[in-house]
Every structure is written in structure tokens, then in C-alpha cells.
């Protein structure tokens with residue numbers, strides 16, 4: 001049997017892909033098709049793919065031409081695959097002529113004619129564009145607009161802020177429209193990014209959903225579980241995408257860390273500990289007790305992600321220990337008890353500490369250096385140091401482009417949409433904030 005292998009991204013599957021697969025199949029009796037994973041594409045700097053790996057695999061499968069589909073996830077994998085699967089021919093489109101000659105040492109290399117006049121890039125340019133309106137024009141919104149330019153099929157077109165002067169300055173800076181009312185903003189866009197102060201999130205998200213807009217809301221999402229439930233219910237009833245923006249959860253290093261740990265590389269997870277402290281001026285709105293200011297509301301959403309992802313949301317209890325000043329927590333340590341594990345985090349606006357994360361297991365531990373919430377690197381460490389492994393990933397720009405890409409994909413291909421922070425996790429986060437605000441097991445220092 002003559003085995004042929006070919007690789008591609010196969011984004012927005014088109015006639016050129018089909019022709020290539022057909023030609024490749026004709027070179028032998030058995031065709032293996034390698035489809036790139038989303039992370040591998042991100043690593044290669046391909047931020048623009050519209051379909052996720054499951055959609056792209058399905059498209060290849062639907063041709064009926066592939067006898068076997070494999071995923072391509074690392075550089076250098078082609079040599080391994082050719083040897084592992086006993087491949088006779090490596091085939092690829094003529095746009096790659098010469099590039100894969102190094103594989104001739106392992107099998108025959110054939111460059112097949114490329115279909116003229118069509119490519120995924122062309123099709124991506126023809127796709128509808130998600131038009132985003134921004135509510136709130138502070139520092140995170142100022143990072144969001146440039147980051148959105150790195151993502152395909154999305155455009156930030158307008159902004160709204162109750163302070164019209166600030167709104168105008170923001171819009172001038174980014175050459176977008178300034179909406180003087182919320183209604184005007186809604187008329188101009190199909191999706192909303194809520195980047196206003198935390199205490200206004202519930203209200204704005206609700207209004208946006210009622211107006212039929214998809215919503216990406218900054219963290220912390222809301223401060224009551226019942227509010228989170230209501231907003232998700234509203235989005236589901238209207239068939240809209242509601243996503244919470246939490247850059248850490250969408251970044252390649254963090255995503256891979258979670259799947260590695262879930263697969264048992266450090267044994268059973270017994271403790272998760274993470275800190276986020278960002279010294280802040282006491283006059284800042286972030287320190288205003290009347291507006292949900294304080295360390296818990298500002299920073300707790302970050303460590304809650306690894307805790308819930310690694311240990312689940314069914315903890316038995318939480319205790320909070322807070323160093324207070326002017327009714328605001330300058331620093332809070334929270335301790336979660338699970339059936340067979342413990343988790344804790346430290347967050348601070350008025351106290352500084354090391355911002356790393358350590359996940360301890362029965363066979364080893366994961367160490368993510370500060371600032372772990374925007375890391376591109378982590379280590380898995382064992383008793384026998386020779387077994388330690390370091391992992392490196394891209395963390396492009398401000399890191400917001402990953403969540404924007406997921407939001408846009410969710411809107412454009414709802415069939416496969418899943419948010420990297422689930423509804424269950426977001427409800428649990430709102431509940432933690434609610435417990436804290438309700439002084440449940442809160443010990444003030």
C-alpha cells in the first residue's frame with residue numbers, strides 16, 4: 001500500500017483545498033491529512049484563522065478523501081509522522097516548492113499544482129465584519145482597540161462614555177465615532193465590549209443584550225450570582241454571544257498549562273496558590289468602597305480561573321482574611337477547602353507580594369513565574385530535577401487579541417462556540433464576590 005501524507009490549516013475550506021486533497025489521494029492508496037491545531041497556528045503567527053480545529057477537521061472529513069486525519073501541533077512533526085505512519089509520499093501545494101525538500105531523506109516529496117484564484121486569505125477578507133462598540137474608555141479600552149486590529153473580521157467602530165469629553169478624546173485618538181448616548185452606540189454596532197467601571201457592568205450588559213447585541217464584558221463580570229444567571233439566560237434566549245474577557249484564560253501558555261495539569265503530569269492536584277498584587281493610588285476609583293473598589297473586586301478574577309479550572313467549582317467553603325483601610329480591602333487572602341485539595345490566593349492593591357502561581361501535586365508541581373497571569377513560560381518540576389521541563393509560548397502584544405479572536409469566532413460560527421471561561425465558572429466567580437461582599441467568613445485584619 002502506498003501511503004500519502006499532506007498538511008494544511010484548511011480554514012474556510014474551499015475548492016483549492018478539495019482539488020489538492022484529490023490530487024494527493026491520486027498519488028497512492030491511502031491518504032493521511034494533517035490539520036494544524038489552533039495553538040500551533042497561533043505559535044506560527046497565524047492569528048487570523050476563522051474556523052477552529054474541530055470545524056477544520058470536519059471540513060476535511062466531509063470530503064470523504066482522507067483515510068486518516070491527524071493533528072499537527074509542533075514544528076518538526078512532519079519527520080516524526082512520516083516515520084511513524086510509514087509514509088511513502090509527502091504532497092503539498094506548489095506554493096511551497098523547495099521548502100520541504102529536506103523531507104526527501106525520508107520519503108518522496110511531490111509539489112502539486114495549486115488552484116489559481118482562491119485562498120483562505122481571500123475568503124477571510126470577504127467575510128462579514130463584527131462591528132464593536134466600546135462602553136467605557138479607560139486604560140483597558142485603550143489597549144483593546146489596537147489589539148483588535150490584530151484580529152480578522154472585526155472592527156471597533158464607536159465608543160460611549162458618560163463623560164463626553166473623555167469619550168471624544170478616546171475616539172479622536174483611535175479615529176472612531178463618539179456616540180453621545182447608549183442608544184446611538186447600539187444603532188452603529190452589532191456587538192459591545194463593556195469596559196466601564198465594575199459596578200456598572202450588570203446594567204450595561206443587560207441593556208446591550210436587550211438591544212440584541214453580542215457582549216464581551218471585562219472582568220469582574222458581576223457581583224451577584226443571580227445577576228450572572230439572568231444575563232446568561234438573556235443571551236441564551238436571544239441567541240447572542242455573551243463572553244467574559246479575562247485575558248489570562250485565553251492565552252496559549254495558560255491554556256496548555258491547564259490541559260497538561262488536567263492530564264495528570266504532576267499527579268493528583270492537592271493545592272493551587274496564586275497571587276496578583278498591583279499597588280494602586282488610594283485616590284483611584286479602584287479604591288472606592290462605594291463602587292465595589294478593593295483588591296477582591298479588582299484582582300480576584302485572575303486567580304479564580306486556575307483554581308476553578310483545576311479543582312472545579314464545588315469547593316466546600318472559603319475563608320477570607322482582609323487587611324482593611326477606609327472600608328476597602330488593601331489585601332485579601334482567600335482559602336478554599338475542597339474534599340481532597342486546598343486552594344488559596346492573595347490579591348492586593350495596597351500590599352505587594354510575589355505574583356507567581358504554584359500548583360502542587362502528588363508527583364510534582366507546576367511553577368509559573370510572576371506575572372503568572374500574562375505568562376509565556378512555565379515549568380513542571382519533579383523530585384528528580386532531570387525530569388523538569390520548561391515550556392515556552394507566544395504572548396503577543398497586550399494579550400487581549402486571544403480573547404477578541406474567540407469572541408469574533410463565537411459570533412461568526414456559533415455552532416462550535418465555547419468560551420474558555422465557562423458559564424459555570426463565571427457563575428461561581430460571581431458567587432465568590434457575592435460571599436465576600438456579604439461578609440461571609442470574612443475576617444478583617
Ligand code: CTP
Nearest residue numbers: 008009010016020092093114115118119120121
Ligand atoms: N492549496 C491549493 N490551492 C489553493 C489554496 C491552497 O492547492 N488555492 C493547498 C496548499 O498549497 C496546501 C493546502 O491546500 O497544500 C492547504 O493550504 P492552506 O494553507 O490551508 O490554504 P490557503 O488557502 O493557502 O490558506 P492561506 O490563504 O491562509 O495561506
